[in-house]
Amino acid sequence: MRHTVSYSALFVLTLLAGCAFKNPDPGPQHKMNVFIDSLINEMTVEEKAGQLTLYTSGWTVTGPQLREDYIEELKAGRAGNLFNAHTVDYAIELQRMAVEETRLGIPLLFGLDVIHGYKTTFPIPLAEASTWDMDIIRKTARLSAKEAASAGINWTFNPMVDVARDPRWGRIAEGAGEDTYLGSLVAAARVKGYQGDDLSDPTTILACVKHFAAYGAPQAGRDYHTVDMSDRVLRETYLPPYKAALDAGAATVMTSFNELDGVPASGNHYLMTEILRDEWGFKGFVVTDYTAINEMVPHGVVANEKEAVELAFNAGVEMDMQGGIYSKYIPELLEEGRIDGSRLDDYVRRVLEMKYKLGLFEDPYRYLNKAREEETLYAKELMDHALVSAKESIVLLKNKKAGNSALLPLSKSPKTIALIGPLADNQKDMLGTWHVAGDASKVVTLLQGIRETAPDVTVHYAKGAGFTGNDQSGFNEAVAIARKSDIVIMAIGEGHHQSGEAASRSDLGLPGPQQALLEKIHALGKPVIAVVMAGRPLTLEWMDENIPAIVNAWHPGTQSGRAIAQVLFGDHNPAGKLTITFPRNVGQVPVFYSMKNTGRPFDADNKYTSKYLDVANEPLYPFGYGLSYTTFAYSDIKLDRKEITEQGSLQVSINVSNTGEYEGQEIVQLYICDKVGSVTRPVKELRGFTKINLKPGESQTVSFTITSEDLAFYTRDMSYRAEPGSFTVFVGPNSAEGLEGGFELKLPDAL
Ligand code: NOJ
Numbered sequence: 001m002r003h004t005v006s007y008s009a010l011f012v013l014t015l016l017a018g019c020a021f022k023n024p025d026p027g028p029q030h031k032m033n034v035f036i037d038s039l040i041n042e043m044t045v046e047e048k049a050g051q052l053t054l055y056t057s058g059w060t061v062t063g064p065q066l067r068e069d070y071i072e073e074l075k076a077g078r079a080g081n082l083f084n085a086h087t088v089d090y091a092i093e094l095q096r097m098a099v100e101e102t103r104l105g106i107p108l109l110f111g112l113d114v115i116h117g118y119k120t121t122f123p124i125p126l127a128e129a130s131t132w133d134m135d136i137i138r139k140t141a142r143l144s145a146k147e148a149a150s151a152g153i154n155w156t157f158n159p160m161v162d163v164a165r166d167p168r169w170g171r172i173a174e175g176a177g178e179d180t181y182l183g184s185l186v187a188a189a190r191v192k193g194y195q196g197d198d199l200s201d202p203t204t205i206l207a208c209v210k211h212f213a214a215y216g217a218p219q220a221g222r223d224y225h226t227v228d229m230s231d232r233v234l235r236e237t238y239l240p241p242y243k244a245a246l247d248a249g250a251a252t253v254m255t256s257f258n259e260l261d262g263v264p265a266s267g268n269h270y271l272m273t274e275i276l277r278d279e280w281g282f283k284g285f286v287v288t289d290y291t292a293i294n295e296m297v298p299h300g301v302v303a304n305e306k307e308a309v310e311l312a313f314n315a316g317v318e319m320d321m322q323g324g325i326y327s328k329y330i331p332e333l334l335e336e337g338r339i340d341g342s343r344l345d346d347y348v349r350r351v352l353e354m355k356y357k358l359g360l361f362e363d364p365y366r367y368l369n370k371a372r373e374e375e376t377l378y379a380k381e382l383m384d385h386a387l388v389s390a391k392e393s394i395v396l397l398k399n400k401k402a403g404n405s406a407l408l409p410l411s412k413s414p415k416t417i418a419l420i421g422p423l424a425d426n427q428k429d430m431l432g433t434w435h436v437a438g439d440a441s442k443v444v445t446l447l448q449g450i451r452e453t454a455p456d457v458t459v460h461y462a463k464g465a466g467f468t469g470n471d472q473s474g475f476n477e478a479v480a481i482a483r484k485s486d487i488v489i490m491a492i493g494e495g496h497h498q499s500g501e502a503a504s505r506s507d508l509g510l511p512g513p514q515q516a517l518l519e520k521i522h523a524l525g526k527p528v529i530a531v532v533m534a535g536r537p538l539t540l541e542w543m544d545e546n547i548p549a550i551v552n553a554w555h556p557g558t559q560s561g562r563a564i565a566q567v568l569f570g571d572h573n574p575a576g577k578l579t580i581t582f583p584r585n586v587g588q589v590p591v592f593y594s595m596k597n598t599g600r601p602f603d604a605d606n607k608y609t610s611k612y613l614d615v616a617n618e619p620l621y622p623f624g625y626g627l628s629y630t631t632f633a634y635s636d637i638k639l640d641r642k643e644i645t646e647q648g649s650l651q652v653s654i655n656v657s658n659t660g661e662y663e664g665q666e667i668v669q670l671y672i673c674d675k676v677g678s679v680t681r682p683v684k685e686l687r688g689f690t691k692i693n694l695k696p697g698e699s700q701t702v703s704f705t706i707t708s709e710d711l712a713f714y715t716r717d718m719s720y721r722a723e724p725g726s727f728t729v730f731v732g733p734n735s736a737e738g739l740e741g742g743f744e745l746k747l748p749d750a751l
Pocket of ligand 1: 113
């Protein structure tokens with residue numbers, strides 16, 4: 001039977017108590033504290049452990065489903081949170097059980113991997129980062145939150161902010177790419193979008209920054225593999241995006257699967273307590289990744305699951321995702337004095353605080369409104385923004401002139417196009433990895449998009465090949481339609497399952513028989529446009545040498561085909577720029593723009609310099625790269641002074657002109673190199689960018705401000721500061737091109 005003191009009675013009583021003594025208006029924080037303390041006083045140890053437990057509902061899973069009896073656990077108060085339970089109809093009954101059938105009636109948190117949308121699927125996160133547009137990125141997160149919240153979700157396991165420099169790692173698709181500075185801005189934008197300004201607004205959901213920490217650097221690019229790096233690299237390259245997400249207010253943090261310096265993240269006191277709590281002052285709660293506490297047994301740092309719980313708990317981890325072992329062992333460990341009771345209360349408090357802030361104690365059903373759900377799913381504002389985001393994510397990699405003009409954009413005048421490839425008329429795969437609830441039947445395919453955008457064009461379609469194996473039986477049909485067409489568009493790349501979690505690849509070429517198909521079509525001598533859709537950079541060296549136009553569209557989501565067609569036919573001039581380097585081959589990996597110079601920098605005339613015998617050092621397409629249908633010229637870089645001081649700043653300005661025939665957007669990028677440091681510094685680091693729009697013939701002066709903060713790094717003694725000396729500043733269209741200037745940082749003791 002249900003306990004007579006329900007949380008709602010408690011809620012009223014404690015609010016009254018809070019008002020009755022000391023302070024006539026004790027303030028919302030005080031009211032919350034009084035309420036939660038009273039609730040914790042009511043709780044048994046099992047119920048406390050239950051609040052620190054999260055189970056999948058069994059709807060969708062990404063790992064072993066350990067418990068099918070989660071409903072029993074829920075009713076017994078031993079499962080305070082669920083994930084993968086979405087849609088109002090499904091979740092409302094679970095919430096009702098928690099509220100009406102448990103002793104204290106504490107409402108559930110409902111989590112879900114809302115990674116790039118809930119139903120309306122936006123481009124994969126790596127794609128959206130290519131917009132370099134924080135307004136677009138924030139709006140995607142805001143609208144995703146709104147849509148997911150309408151379907152019962154109040155907690156997303158996103159943003160994933162893991163810096164990743166190895167495209168073999170399939171999860172590179174879920175992050176913002178290789179750069180720490182850009183990744184930090186994207187992390188903050190996503191958190192602000194999900195959480196809005198006020199968690200009590202029922203269109204907001206809790207963000208969960210993941211995977212803490214350094215999950216993006218597994219050895220050999222193999223998922224879940226060992227991570228080992230210096231503290232300097234950890235702090236300088238990998239940690240800042242997590243910190244930026246927390247500074248933006250992220251309510252929760254997820255541990256990573258990997259070990260770091262020999263200790264799995266879920267048991268890593270250095271990460272979870274010393275950095276997260278003591279240094280950064282994080283006040284929310286930490287949830288593990290899926291069964292990550294249990295996995296410390298095979299990691300080999302504990303002998304059994306009970307020891308794993310002790311290690312995780314004492315490292316500073318509040319919540320166990322899907323492992324089921326916090327609820328099992330916390331009571332015993334407490335009894336044996338191996339964990340501390342007041343710490344247990346603190347952990348529970350942090351979880352209850354989030355439920356309180358979301359307004360769930362006031363109304364546990366505030367995310368469960370059927371009418372709201374119906375009017376929000378696939379609403380026009382979501383679909384419109386999905387189109388904007390998809391178009392802005394597309395990166396034009398190559399557009400060679402055919403005769404006097406570039407192959408792209410295509411005219412809409414009557415002609416015959418052969419559209420070939422496994423992504424040409426394919427709804428599911430264009431959604432990309434982790435399209436959690438995205439409905440494939442809503443996806444606009446490229447075939448549909450072209451017909452809609454250029455109705456006078458005749459399109460012949462053939463799939464030609466699949467994503468795996470070597471079945472070439474579709475080649476003849478593809479060749480036949482190519483032969484009778486004026487132009488061929490090849491829609492090729494990866495299936496949705498070929499990137500994301502547990503989808504590392506050792507070969508980054510076009511998977512399956514697609515390369516053979518492409519070569520066969522190319523041999524016909526027709527003008528070929530390659531539209532590459534993938535969750536990672538592919539190795540496109542052959543394509544770059546042989547195919548005149550290459551459009552990298554990533555996996556663009558629900559509006560895929562419409563967005564790509566609008567780019568191909570010039571309704572949208574592409575402006576995306578890569579946030580991840582495209583290697584020439586897998587042997588170059590990891591290759592990223594902010595590498596070190598080495599003591600033997602490349603010199604073609606000297607064998608004993610840092611290089612390969614069989615491939616250039618330079619990647620195929622560098623970080624920051626992306627073309628437009630127009631051209632931009634950079635000129636006249638100016639620094640308003642040659643020196644800055646600790647408090648001072650300098651302005652760098654440059655003139656950018658549109659020298660082509662189309663109106664277009666350009667992402668102007670600023671990089672800095674610290675020429676001499678107490679430790680070696682990268683050859684350049686992004687420190688600013690801006691997206692401008694210019695009409696043909698138009699010019700604009702773009703200015704950036706540099707302060708000493710932009711020059712700070714972890715010096716030899718690990719203090720974070722700028723060192724005096726000479727710096728080079730580069731401004732240009734990508735990390736490999738641009739104009740440069742120089743300045744000095746003068747600090748007091750060096751004056
Ligand atoms: C495992 C993934 O690593 C994580 O990112 C995700 O949030 C959880 N599964 C829950 O689905």
